[in-house]
Amino acid sequence: MNLFRTRNDRLxxxxxxxxxxxxLAGVYMAFLYAxxxxxxxxxxxxxxxxxxxxxxxxxxxxxxFVGSIGYVWKRDMRWDRLARASAEMGFVFTSLMLxxxxxxxxxxxxxxxxxxxxxxxxxxxxxxxxxYFMLRAYAGDRERAARYCAILGIIGAIDIPIIHQSVxxxxxxxxxxxxxxxxxxxxPDSMLFTLLVTFIGFTLLYAYLMIQKWHxxxxxxxxxxxxxxxxxxxxxPHVPQATGRRIVAGGAED
Numbered sequence: 047m048n049l050f051r052t053r054n055d056r057l058x059x060x061x062x063x064x065x066x067x068x069x070l071a072g073v074y075m076a077f078l079y080a081x082x083x084x085x086x087x088x089x090x091x092x093x094x095x096x097x098x099x100x101x102x103x104x105x106x107x108x109x110x111f112v113g114s115i116g117y118v119w120k121r122d123m124r125w126d127r128l129a130r131a132s133a134e135m136g137f138v139f140t141s142l143m144l145x146x147x148x149x150x151x152x153x154x155x156x157x158x159x160x161x162x163x164x165x166x167x168x169x170x171x172x173x174x175x176x177x178y179f180m181l182r183a184y185a186g187d188r189e190r191a192a193r194y195c196a197i198l199g200i201i202g203a204i205d206i207p208i209i210h211q212s213v214x215x216x217x218x219x220x221x222x223x224x225x226x227x228x229x230x231x232x233x234p235d236s237m238l239f240t241l242l243v244t245f246i247g248f249t250l251l252y253a254y255l256m257i258q259k260w261h262x263x264x265x266x267x268x269x270x271x272x273x274x275x276x277x278x279x280x281x282x283p284h285v286p287q288a289t290g291r292r293i294v295a296g297g298a299e300d
Contacts, residue, residue, distance in 0.1 A: 062254040068247030072240065080240040092150040094241055098248040099143035103171065104206050105252065106136025107199075110178075114199030117192055126192040127267065129199055130182070131259040135252060137175040144172060163212040164220035167205060174202040188270065 076094040083090035113129030116122065147165065148158045159165065178198055185191035213220050233241070 058254065058257050061250060061257070065247055065250035065254050068243060069251060070247075072244030072247045075240040075243055080237050081234065086154055089150060089153040092146050094244045096143065096146040096150055097241060098245050099139050099146055100168075101245065102139040102248060102252050103136055103143050103168075104210075105249075106132045106139060107171070107175075107203055107206055109256075110136065110199040111203040114196035117196045118200070123188075123192065123267065126196065127260065127263045129195065131256055131263050133175060133178050133195075134259060135255055137172075137179070139252070140168070140172045140175055144168060162220055163216040163218045164209065167209040167212050171202075171205050171209060174198070174205060178202070 072094065076091050080091070080094070082088060109132035110129045113125045113127075113132065116125030117129065144165075147168075151160070152158050178195055181194045181198060182191050185194050212218060
C-alpha cells in the first residue's frame, strides 16, 4: 500500500512539473513565437491566457455540475467532495478570466469594463461561485450544505451555455469565437499552436491542483468525522466499569 501511494505521489508530482513546464513554454511562445496582431498589437497576447482561463472556468463548473448530480442521486459525500474541490479552482480561474479580460479590453475598447452580454453573464458566473461558498459557510451542518450547494450547482450550470452563446444571441463588443466555429479556426498556425500549448498546460495544471485539493478535502472530512466522534463521546454519560468486587455490610467481598 505504501509503495502504491509513493508511486502515485511521484506521478502527481510529475504531472505538476509537466503542467508548469508547458505553461512556461506557452507563455514564452506567446511573447516570442506568436506574431504581433496587426490590429490589436501586443495587447492581443493576453488572448493566450484569457482563453484558457475561460475554458477552465467552464470546466470547473461542469465538474461541480457532475458532482452535484452525483450527490443528489447517491447521497455520497465523495461526489460533494469533488464539487467542493472544483469550486475553489473555478472561482480562481473565473476571477483570472475577468481580470485578463479587463486588461485586454482597456487598450482595445478604451474601458476596463462595459456591461456587455458576454462580460455580464461571466460576472454572474463569478457571483454564482461566490454564492456557492456562502452556502457552504452558512448552511449549517455538512449534509444540509451539500444538499443546498448541489441544487445551486445544478441550476447555476445553466449560465455556462448562456455565456458561450451570448455573442451570438446579442449584439456585443466581445468578438465571436475564432477557434471553435463552424468554418474552422480563424487564426494563423503559429497563433493556434501557441494557444494549444497554453490550453494544454493550464488544463494539466487544473488537473494537478484538483488532485491536491481532493486530498485536502479528504483530510478535512476525516478531521470533521474525528471531531464529531469525540464530541459525541464527550456528551455520553460515563458508565463505571465493573471491578469484580461488591460492597456488603461490614466490608468488601470479592
